[in-house]
Amino acid sequence: MARYFSRMGGGSPISVTKDEIMADLIQGSEDAADRAKVPALSRDEYEHLLDIFCAREKFMSVEAGKEVILTYDACTLKIRRAGVNVDRIQALQIYEKLMGADTMELSHVDYSYKPIKPIAVSEQPVLEQALLGTHIPLFYGAQPNLGLYSQPDGPFPNPMELMPMGKIKEAQESYEASVEHLVKDIVYVASLMYESGADGINLDTSGAAGDADFLGALLATEELRDKYPEMCIEFGTAGEFVMGMHSELEYKGHRLAGMYPHDQ
Template identity: 60%
Template sequence: MEKIMTRMGDGFPVEMSESEIRSDLAAGTEDAADRGKIAPLSKEELQYLYDLFASPYRFVSVEPGNEIVLSYDGGALKIVRAAVNVDRVQAMQIHEKILGADTIELGHVDYSFKPVKPIVGTEQTALEQTLMVTHAPLFYGAMPNLGLYSQPDGPHPNPLDLLPLGKIDEARESYEMSVEDAVKDIVFVASAMYDSGADGINMDTTGAAGDPDFLAGLKAAEILKEKYPDICIELGMAGEFILGLHGELDYHGDRLAGMYPQDQVKMAEKAGFTIFGPVVNIKTSRSVPWNLSRAITFTKACCEVANIPIHANMGMGVGGVPMTPHPPLDIVSRASKAMVEICRLDGL
């Protein structure tokens, strides 16, 4: 029987038979449904995905008229990472004028709110320069990065040192103090950049340090929204579920630890976020059909309950895209098309 060329989650090419692909598609959606306690994909949706993988074309796309917003996070950093010597302002221009970005994002190389605080004046200057040479909506982006608030990077005891010693209360207290400090830094930097003309703020990779990290993002958004009712704030996630490092933190009565995208987006709405960017992680040892079917299942459930636009994270190691520095076009285009057409996304 003819084999179909696809890839593994680490990007390596693999040839699979029709039955192998169908089996992985079914297993991927079942895994997501089981973990997230959500509905699996329908037979028609699985057939759609199979046809997508069976397509002989190198890359695929949505039909004209079904295009969606294309935004980039960390855009100021990625051109340089590819060893192209441009500064941040030029990187923004490249994204807008050459890569077709509908929104662009300025960020500092540290990409965390805390280190930006003491140099916010420099960032405001870079923002002003970027605004003068671009037209697309401009976000300022950084991560809450709660890890920077405990030793050795911050003032509070390191919870991951305390937990193995059984000092659970002390670890939780440290997380709670870190949340308060992070909220102040996020609000300070976001306010400064918004006052300087940024069209929006992107809190990226939120939840990377578990439930306290997610809570810091939510609390900061709440304050910013009250301060600037018209501000656009995007919440970009770090993983498919909120790691319970504290375990008992809640937001208006809802425990955050263990939340999957369909619950995360409801918290984002409550806090005042304008856009939500779910993340579904890739398993590198499984095939892309398994991973994409799984990512679509989580993202679809999130889109179905969302009242704010959903811009799914699609890139190295997330959203069904392989974990490789240069994600291959055959998979990026298939994953993007499927996300748009099955999940009814608002943006990528």
């Protein structure tokens, strides 16, 4: 029986049969459908995925007319991480002119809105120069990263220290206080970048610190949309569902903890 190259979740290469691939597809789809309370994939969709996973070609594409626009988060950082020692504007030009990117994102090595806030005015001229040297839509992005607002990095008590002591209410109050400051920082930085010409703003990895982190990103998005109705806002989430660290937070009557993308 023919065998096909695949990888484990950790990246280790393995050899599998077509039946084993199909069994994994069905098991994964049914598990996800059960967790999210949505229908599993159809037989035709399974067969389509099986064709993709069993393709012998090293490079793959899609049918003409079914393309989607791709975005890059923190692309100016990742190209240096790969060993290409260029500055951020050159990195953006490489993504656009050599790699054919659809959109790009300028970002700072401190990839969170809180540390960017005090240097935001220094980021504005970099963004303006990047816009002059590129053509495709250019976002400015960072993570909400609510964890930076609790001690020792921020002013509020650390919920991860309070909860093991049974101080659940105090931990929840700390999360709630942090959200207010997070929203202010996101709106401040995003406003400066948008007024400097950014085509959009990216809230990357929203929800990484749980439902309070996710709520902060939602409230900041709402405030930015009211302030700049034409602003393009990309909202990237951290995982398959929102972690319930606070567990009781709601947005417009909807509980955030445990919320899957189709409900977001």
